[in-house]
Amino acid sequence: QVQLVESGGGLVQAGGSLRLSCVVSGTTFSRDAVGWYRQFPGKQRELVATISSGGSTNYADSVKGRFTISRDNAKNTVSLLMNSLKPEDTAVYYCYAYYSIMHWGQGTQVTVSS
Numbered sequence: 001q002v003q004l005v006e007s008g009g010g011l012v013q014a015g016g017s018l019r020l021s022c023v024v025s026g027t028t029f030s031r032d033a034v035g036w037y038r039q040f041p042g043k044q045r046e047l048v049a050t051i052s053s054g055g056s057t058n059y060a061d062s063v064k065g066r067f068t069i070s071r072d073n074a075k076n077t078v079s080l081l082m083n084s085l086k087p088e089d090t091a092v093y094y095c096y097a098y099y100s101i102m103h104w105g106q107g108t109q110v111t112v113s114s
Contacts, residue, residue, distance in 0.1 A: 002026035002103045006095050009108030012085055016112070020080040022095030022105055033098045034071060034078040038091035039107075045094065049080060063089075085112045 008020040020036065035050030035058075049069040050058045057069055068081045078095055090112050095105040 002097070004095050004097060004103055004105035006093070006105040006108040009093060009110045011111045011113065014085060014087055014112055014114050016085050017081070017083045018085065018110060020082070020093055020095070020108060020110075022078045024076045024078070024095075024097045024103075027097055027099065027103065029076040029097070030073045031099050034096065035069060036078075036080050036093055036095055038089075038093045038110075040091050048093070051078065082110070085110075087112045087114045 003025045004022055006020060006022045008018060010018060012018050031053050033050060033052050036048040037045040038048050039045045046060065048060055048063055049067055051069045051071050059067060066082065066084045071078045089110060091110060092107040093110050094107045097103045
């Protein structure tokens with residue numbers, strides 16, 4: 001059974017930082033492309049950052065230079081370090097793991113106050 005368990009969300013003031021983590025089980029993690037999406041109320045999920053099995057990264061323009069994605073294959077974990085947070089980053093953040101099938105975490109709320 002595939003499970004993705006996120007942690008690290010919460011409330012932070014604008015300009016602050018948060019680190020999201022996602023532990024993946026039930027897949028061959030080292031083969032997976034993994035990353036993060038976010039969803040604003042009433043909107044579709046949008047890509048935030050991805051990291052391939054080989055370590056190549058990709059970021060949404062809105063987070064480039066502020067967010068950093070990383071993976072630890074020994075711990076089956078993908079992390080998202082979010083710096084210089086803005087109120088417009090407020091959303092539910094979902095991690096995913098993909099290798100022929102997309103698997104999702106349950107989501108974690110990030111709220112940035114102004």
